[in-house]
Amino acid sequence: MRENSFRRIIQNFIMNMEAIPNTLTPESRFALTEPCVFLRISMIRADFYESPRRFEKTQLQQYLMYNAGDVDESNEFIMEKNTRVGTKVVYHVFGLIDEEPWTDEEKERIDVLLKMLFVFNGRSRLMISNYNLTFYDHDMQVYNLKFYFKTIAELIEQRLITQYTAMYINLKHFSAVNLQLGRKKGSEVMNSFVTHIARVAGEGGIVARIGGDNFAILCKQERTDAVMEALAGTAIPYDEVTGERILISAYAGVYVIDGEIPVNSPDGVMDRILVAIAAAKARTKHDYAFFNAEMLERNNQHLLIGSLFPSALENEEFLVYYQPKVSIDTYKIVGAEALCRWKHEGKLVPPAEFIPVLERGMDICKLDFYMLDHVCRDIRRWLDEGKNAVKVSVNLSRRHLSDMDLLQHIVEIIDRNDVPHDYIEIELTETTTDVEFKDLRRVLSGLQETGISTSVDDFGVGYSSLTLIKDLPWDVMKIDRSLLPEENNFDRKKEVMLKYVVGMASEIGLECVAEGVETKEQEALLKTTSCNIIQGFYFDKPLPINEFETRLDNYSYKKE
Ligand code: C2E
Ligand code: MG
Ligand code: MG
Numbered sequence: 107m108r109e110n111s112f113r114r115i116i117q118n119f120i121m122n123m124e125a126i127p128n129t130l131t132p133e134s135r136f137a138l139t140e141p142c143v144f145l146r147i148s149m150i151r152a153d154f155y156e157s158p159r160r161f162e163k164t165q166l167q168q169y170l171m172y173n174a175g176d177v178d179e180s181n182e183f184i185m186e187k188n189t190r191v192g193t194k195v196v197y198h199v200f201g202l203i204d205e206e207p208w209t210d211e212e213k214e215r216i217d218v219l220l221k222m223l224f225v226f227n228g229r230s231r232l233m234i235s236n237y238n239l240t241f242y243d244h245d246m247q248v249y250n251l252k253f254y255f256k257t258i259a260e261l262i263e264q265r266l267i268t269q270y271t272a273m274y275i276n277l278k279h280f281s282a283v284n285l286q287l288g289r290k291k292g293s294e295v296m297n298s299f300v301t302h303i304a305r306v307a308g309e310g311g312i313v314a315r316i317g318g319d320n321f322a323i324l325c326k327q328e329r330t331d332a333v334m335e336a337l338a339g340t341a342i343p344y345d346e347v348t349g350e351r352i353l354i355s356a357y358a359g360v361y362v363i364d365g366e367i368p369v370n371s372p373d374g375v376m377d378r379i380l381v382a383i384a385a386a387k388a389r390t391k392h393d394y395a396f397f398n399a400e401m402l403e404r405n406n407q408h409l410l411i412g413s414l415f416p417s418a419l420e421n422e423e424f425l426v427y428y429q430p431k432v433s434i435d436t437y438k439i440v441g442a443e444a445l446c447r448w449k450h451e452g453k454l455v456p457p458a459e460f461i462p463v464l465e466r467g468m469d470i471c472k473l474d475f476y477m478l479d480h481v482c483r484d485i486r487r488w489l490d491e492g493k494n495a496v497k498v499s500v501n502l503s504r505r506h507l508s509d510m511d512l513l514q515h516i517v518e519i520i521d522r523n524d525v526p527h528d529y530i531e532i533e534l535t536e537t538t539t540d541v542e543f544k545d546l547r548r549v550l551s552g553l554q555e556t557g558i559s560t561s562v563d564d565f566g567v568g569y570s571s572l573t574l575i576k577d578l579p580w581d582v583m584k585i586d587r588s589l590l591p592e593e594n595n596f597d598r599k600k601e602v603m604l605k606y607v608v609g610m611a612s613e614i615g616l617e618c619v620a621e622g623v624e625t626k627e628q629e630a631l632l633k634t635t636s637c638n639i640i641q642g643f644y645f646d647k648p649l650p651i652n653e654f655e656t657r658l659d660n661y662s663y664k665k666e
Contacts, residue, residue: 147216150223151198178203183216187224195224243315246297248304254314254322255372262371270310270363271330274379275303275337275356277319278393283352291344298342299354306336322379327362334358334394359383361397381405411463414450419476423449426480427648428498430657431619431641434633437664439657441497443533443641444481445648446473461503470503475519477501482523482530484651489525494658499531499561499582507545513552520558527557531582535563536574547578554579561619565589566607575614583611585637587622601631608635626665 181201188194197220201208208216241253261267277283277296284292300321304313307325311333314322325333337358341351359382361375378397381404385395395401418424424446431441448455464470478500488495506512520530532553534546553560561582562575566589575583589607591600611618620632623642632640645663 147199147201147219150220151200152223153196153198176203177201178205181205181207183208183213185217185220187221189228197223245293246300246315248300248321249312249314251314251316251322254312254324255376257312257324258372258375267363267375268365269327271323271325271327271333272361272363272375272379273323273325273333273337274316274359274376274383275321275323276383276387277321277354277356280319283354287344287352295342295344295352295354299340302340302342303333303336306332308332321356322376330360330362334360338393355393357383357386358394359386359397360394377405378402408463408466411460412467412469415460415464415469415473418448418450419472424473424476425449425454425650426477426484427650428654429641429648430646430654430663431496431639432645432663434629434638434640437662439496439661439663440639441499441531442654443499443648444477444501446477446501447648465503465505468505470505471509474500474502474506475515478516478519478530479523482520482525485525485529486523488655488658493655494660495529496658497529497531497559499533501533501563504535504542507542507549512549513556516553516558517556528559531559531561533561533563533584536565536568536570543574550579554581564621575611575616580616582617582619583607584641585618585620587620587624587642590620590622590628591631593625593627604631605635608637612636 177200179200183199185197185199186194187197199208199216199220241249241256243250258267258272261270277299280292280296283295287295296319300313300315303321303323304311306329307313307323308329309326311325311329312323314324316322323333337356339353339355342354343349343351359379361378361382363375378401381401382395382397384405385401386393389395425448427445427447428442429445430439431443432438433440446457446461448457448460461470461473464473481498481500485495485498509515516532517527520527534549550560559581560579561584562578562580563584564586565575565583566586585604585607589600589604591597591604608618617639618635618637619639619641620628620637621641623629623632623640623644625644628642629640629644632638646657649657
């Protein structure tokens, strides 16, 4: 009778095995129950070895028991199998205490059973690794984007998505961390940080890698604050011996998911956290931003600008406005800055609305060359018409710095228009990174050699560096309006700083231009310094060319 049922049991066993995705599930115990009863197996232990050559035990896996009872470790039957991928599995089958040792017949049957278990195991491990390949990031111990999207889709389907918060995060200064610790340690630190975040995200939370140092997070809304706190800064140990730690933090675009289900498609969620992270990075006060509808609107606006740009450039919709620079010794115009305006569908769009968008890509470079070209054409015409032409400064985005041929491009445009080099000045803002610093030095030295002057724009905004002034060959320093005392608030500190900055600049041979001068008091203050050129609404706003041209000849800005 036992013999007869053996076949049935084995078949049943195979069928059950087919249905089980993973040997660790309770069903797997069930699958083994009948054959185990039959074979009186109390426990099977499987050891997995990574490679038979190195024979390093990597995992000790599953205990499959069919009934409770004390295992007799000395009553053990062992079978080894090599897999086709070079790993090895060792099965240990134990009897219970007080049972007879395995008979040869039983051993043969166990052998059949284990062969099947081996095949099954192989299949389920393949499934697991397939799953891992599909849904895990290969370098970090987190999920990948595919899994993130899959989870969001499932939560939408289950109508649970509005209990969650989604975030897009970007680790701060990670290239500096890599430089400081080396790439290998850097990756370990990144891994520890994201696994920590995953822990903080708690049950139902997910951290998925998007690529590089960008990750997406999903957590229950009640965990939002805790996750954000961890993102604001977590000390990660990187040296086991010394216990040294490094502070890791991240920018975060946060979307507390609400609203209609269709809007919250996985793509919709991604769009929202993407615009939120962009907003977070653009901020100076906080490193995070919560999504709001306005951001999406702005993003659409940005996409629109990007798509309109090529034809706008071709149709010459961009106009050069000139803002005079005035000497406060003579009240005569001594120069001008060329500022861009976009005439779009009859309206004049200010640069703040499109320059930052164009600066996200390389389109800004095309616009800058266009501006330089148009300025050169105007100067050439003034010279030809015998007007009192002045030097014009043109803004160049820092985006140009990586262009190895920038100098040739600039010189080519100026020479093509047959404009003497001393009529052109190039305005550049300060740089922050060492790489940019090297590029900047190369560009400035080149311009100096060709007789084109250069100015450092917006000095005093952000973290102005004295090294930048000392080590680079600038001709002009443009003092930003933030260094000027405001009306009705003559701040003593600002006044002192202004005096010393101007003093220092002129001592080292830089010409000073004060930007954004609006009041008589500011002019009076500047008169006490060696900064005697003013560009500001006090004298003139940026003007369209025809108005500007009326200032060129003998116009006096003297008031009263
Ligand atoms: P910027 O180069 O610092 O230009 C000076 C800005 O200050 C101009 O703003 C000007 O209109 C404004 N301004 C001048 N005097 C006063 C004043 O008395 N009070 C106040 N409140 N503001 C004053 P605008 O024309 O809106 O340009 C903004 C920025 O856009 C420029 O700052 C520059 O960084 C950028 N930009 C403009 N045209 C171009 C361009 O052709 N290429 C590039 N790359 N950037 C440009
Ligand atoms: Mg400027
Ligand atoms: Mg400026």
